[in-house]
Amino acid sequence: AQRVTQPEKLLSVFKGAPVELKCNYSYSGSPELFWYVQYSRQRLQLLLRHISRESIKGFTADLNKGETSFHLKKPFAQEEDSAMYYCAPLEGANNLFFGTGTRLTVIP
């Protein structure tokens, strides 16, 4: 079965500190991976797609096939980054398989 693991349910960092949200996957081949984010009282929304290799809101995520990881990183955390983050590979042709999520709190 295809699986993704987000080992940290909660993560707190101070404003300005680097942040890394971990995601490990167990897939064969080259999975398509996404990070989705849910800010307080807002809808779940796409943050990053690994193929695009973009930096969104200062966040980047690199697919490491050797370590089967897709960690989300930001060099300097901001208070507005506090949210729930989900790593989600694309399963089958169309549906997302979400991890259990990591709640990030950025301490002022």
Place this chain on the structure above:
Amino acid sequence: DTGVSQDPRHKITKRGQNVTFRCDPISEHNRLYWYRQTLGQGPEFLTYFQNEAQLEKSRLLSDRFSAERPKGSFSTLEIQRTEQGDSAMYLCASTAGGSYEQYFGPGTRLTVT
């Protein structure tokens, strides 16, 4: 068009009753998804429509669950003979064909007492 909408936003029902939820996707989106999210978990895929055709169903979708998208626009999710374990947030998402980004609705929170 303000995005994906879901109705109702909250539903409290007694065990054994039937409930129906509605999802209105973004108007030009031909793909529609239903997910269920329980406390402390990420959303879990339930089913997927392309236009009016239901193309994929999760094993989570027991016989008590049925989803429709009769005209390829809005969709309904019905749960018959609700059980306490059905208490969850039910999320709907839509996307345009060829796009990878799913746009989520606000969800319907179901509480079965």
